[in-house]
Amino acid sequence: MISRSSAQQVSRIQDDSGRHYVIDGQPEKYPSITQVLSCRNNGWVEEWRDNVGHDRADTISNKAAKSGTAVHMLAEHYLLGHDIRPLMRRAMPEVSSRFKNFIPFLEQLSEVELLEAGLVSTLLKVGGTVDCIAKYNNKRSAIDFKTSSKLKTIDQIQNYFAQATFYSYAAAEMFNIAPPQLVIAINVYNVKEPQVFIDSPKNHIHYLLETIKMYNAGESD
Numbered sequence: 001m002i003s004r005s006s007a008q009q010v011s012r013i014q015d016d017s018g019r020h021y022v023i024d025g026q027p028e029k030y031p032s033i034t035q036v037l038s039c040r041n042n043g044w045v046e047e048w049r050d051n052v053g054h055d056r057a058d059t060i061s062n063k064a065a066k067s068g069t070a071v072h073m074l075a076e077h078y079l080l081g082h083d084i085r086p087l088m089r090r091a092m093p094e095v096s097s098r099f100k101n102f103i104p105f106l107e108q109l110s111e112v113e114l115l116e117a118g119l120v121s122t123l124l125k126v127g128g129t130v131d132c133i134a135k136y137n138n139k140r141s142a143i144d145f146k147t148s149s150k151l152k153t154i155d156q157i158q159n160y161f162a163q164a165t166f167y168s169y170a171a172a173e174m175f176n177i178a179p180p181q182l183v184i185a186i187n188v189y190n191v192k193e194p195q196v197f198i199d200s201p202k203n204h205i206h207y208l209l210e211t212i213k214m215y216n217a218g219e220s221d
Helices: 033-037 043-052 054-079 085-090 093-106 158-175 205-216
Strands: 010-015 018-023 029-031 109-121 126-136 139-148 181-188 195-199
Touching: 010 109, 010 126, 018 033, 018 109, 018 126, 029 033, 033 126, 033 158, 033 205, 054 085, 054 093, 054 109, 054 126, 054 139, 093 181, 109 139, 109 158, 126 158, 139 158, 158 181, 158 195, 158 205
Parallel strands: 139 181
Antiparallel strands: 010 018, 018 029, 029 126, 109 126, 126 139, 181 195
């Protein structure tokens, strides 16, 4: 694992304008990559909220967020080699089931370099927290863990690849490691093994740069 002391320290802050990242000791705030990507494809979200009702939509979204956070935490402890049995005993049944289905994927990772690490790109002027940089199929990869209630198709995860692309470039900038492979692992409820999508950052950098430009201009699609 790369020592965090080998790079500038990054902190995450939340204010009225959303989630931002700062390099300790520096005044500039960088918007989170998830916030930047939120300017993309928001129409379907609003349509869904209108269809199910905003109160129910908030309940569903909050439950999904809590479940996703819990699965991420378990994955982090698992990859660190911690005893996760106490955490599993306290976990909600859905979280426990999801994580058990995630283990076969986690066991394929090796040489973990970064785990839940804050990153900032002063070139892109964006920050974020990478889930994992490790080897997958013997290739250094920027890995993003996702949870979903339904199976995804590759055309539905453009934002996921853009997010992982940011992590790849930011890791190169901060730690001089440049994962040439993106891995999106989606834990789907009641599906025994996660969906795994693989691609290259070079295939998504144009979309990422275009999205950052849109966000800075206050635009959305």
